Amino acid sequence: MTYDLLLAGGDVIDPGGGHIGRYDVAVRGGRIAAVAPSLSRDGVREVVDARGKLVTPGLVDMHTHVHPAATYWGIDPDPIAWYSGVTTWVDAGSAGAYTLDSLRAAACGFRVRVAALLNISAVGLTAADGELRELANCDVDLAVATIAANRDLVCGVKVRMDGKTIGGNGLEPLRRALVVASAAGVPVMVHIGVAPPTVDEVLRLLRPGDIVTHCASGLASGMRRSPASGAGSGTAGGLASAVVEAHAAGVLFDIGHGSGGFAFDVIEAQLKAGVVPHTISSDLHARCLYGPVFDLPTTMAKLLAVGMPLDQVIAAVTVNPARALGLPGGIGTLAVGAPADIAVFTVEDAEVELVDAHQHRRYADRRLVNEATYVAGRPLPAQLPAPPKPWIPLTEAQRSALRLRTERVRDLLTTPLVGPDGLAEQFPRRTSA
Numbered sequence: 296m297t298y299d300l301l302l303a304g305g306d307v308i309d310p311g312g313g314h315i316g317r318y319d320v321a322v323r324g325g326r327i328a329a330v331a332p333s334l335s336r337d338g339v340r341e342v343v344d345a346r347g348k349l350v351t352p353g354l355v356d357m358h359t360h361v362h363p364a365a366t367y368w369g370i371d372p373d374p375i376a377w378y379s380g381v382t383t384w385v386d387a388g389s390a391g392a393y394t395l396d397s398l399r400a401a402a403c404g405f406r407v408r409v410a411a412l413l414n415i416s417a418v419g420l421t422a423a424d425g426e427l428r429e430l431a432n433c434d435v436d437l438a439v440a441t442i443a444a445n446r447d448l449v450c451g452v453k454v455r456m457d458g459k460t461i462g463g464n465g466l467e468p469l470r471r472a473l474v475v476a477s478a479a480g481v482p483v484m485v486h487i488g489v490a491p492p493t494v495d496e497v498l499r500l501l502r503p504g505d506i507v508t509h510c511a512s513g514l515a516s517g518m519r520r521s522p523a524s525g526a527g528s529g530t531a532g533g534l535a536s537a538v539v540e541a542h543a544a545g546v547l548f549d550i551g552h553g554s555g556g557f558a559f560d561v562i563e564a565q566l567k568a569g570v571v572p573h574t575i576s577s578d579l580h581a582r583c584l585y586g587p588v589f590d591l592p593t594t595m596a597k598l599l600a601v602g603m604p605l606d607q608v609i610a611a612v613t614v615n616p617a618r619a620l621g622l623p624g625g626i627g628t629l630a631v632g633a634p635a636d637i638a639v640f641t642v643e644d645a646e647v648e649l650v651d652a653h654q655h656r657r658y659a660d661r662r663l664v665n666e667a668t669y670v671a672g673r674p675l676p677a678q679l680p681a682p683p684k685p686w687i688p689l690t691e692a693q694r695s696a697l698r699l700r701t702e703r704v705r706d707l708l709t710t711p712l713v714g715p716d717g718l719a720e721q722f723p724r725r726t727s728a
């Protein structure tokens with residue numbers, strides 16, 4: 296029994312599959328065939344030397360927006376996946392019942408895997424916000440039926456609870472999302488932001504296993520203990536006690552960085568109070584792709600910078616999101632029989648400057664640089680993203696960086712690989728003839 300691919304001698308961190316240490320990882324037929332300290336090279340089609348590299352399961356980004364050409368926020372994941380190691384992209388509510396079919400069609404064209412959280416609003420994230428201002432769009436029966444008919448794609452319900460999105464509808468969209476999720480047997484992912492409602496109003500309604508994204512938001516109202524409140528309402532690090540209690544009760548905390556959902560001082564207060572995020576997601580979309588998020592490994596570096604250990608960070612982008620959403624077949628692990636989704640990184644030991652959504656800076660002493668990303672045992676090819684859409688606001692610095700990149704890529708791809716001296720005479724001629 297031989298293998299299609301053998302990643303040899305890498306430093307494996309696979310918390311879900313139980314492999315931590317130096318291993319060979321073998322792939323056959325698009326699946327993990329074996330993981331062992333030393334596997335036979337006999338007849339292996341391709342051996343890749345992974346010594347000195349970090350090898351992990353393909354990353355699972357639990358909060359992304361990958362419905363381009365149909366929504367304000369959407370991006371194509373493939374041009375980012377190949378250099379970031381993210382092989383499963385969970386779309387967090389881009390599509391509702393009216394638009395899920397078109398998300399499915401888009402996902403069929405991607406090389407990466409897509410799972411979806413169905414927006415409780417049937418119109419999803421077509422526009423920048425406001426999808427819950429009209430309660431007629433939050434049709435419980437329709438959402439339940441849509442999930443039942445799309446259980447291969449949908450693994451949860453998404454609801455954005457902030458003032459701009461809900462208008463005057465209070466907690467009703469969240470209540471409806473919870474009814475749908477209970478009926479479908481899936482979790483709710485709730486986005487928190489600027490009130491109304493406040494964070495404690497939201498958290499009080501969540502069940503164990505439900506997910507609060509933007510969990511370290513600097514904008515969400517009621518995350519910190521208010522100075523005026525009594526002694527019982529706060530905890531170490533100045534967090535509101537509702538936050539600590541929800542975490543202890545089994546509500547899952549997800550980073551969901553995005554353009555406004557992550558603040559260093561909030562995550563630091565949470566870690567001090569023992570409120571460790573279960574999952575690290577990027578909330579990558581068209582407005583944060585060129586900063587401050589860039590990609591999931593950059594978000595992971597921010598959690599390393601505030602002191603989360605590397606193996607915990609890896610778990611939070613592999614097995615933890617896979618379990619939270621009940622993703623099938625061993626996704627997020629290197630268990631034998633799981634899809635051969637694999638990421639290979641160099642761990643760069645160098646100081647890296649990082650910013651949160653509010654341009655506050657922290658420094659990490661290392662970061663992961665992706666070297667290769669495999670989906671079902673095949674490496675993703677390099678690919679450039681499409682230019683940003685005209686409604687995406689960018690600074691002049693972002694625009695000129697994009698122009699510079701285009702020039703460099705053009706230069707790289709149009710410069711001949713070798714000069715005339717590097718060529719062989721392809722059809723040798725006898726000069727005397």
Ligand SMILES: [Zn+2]
Pocket residue numbers: 358359360387553578
């Ligand atoms: Zn989002």
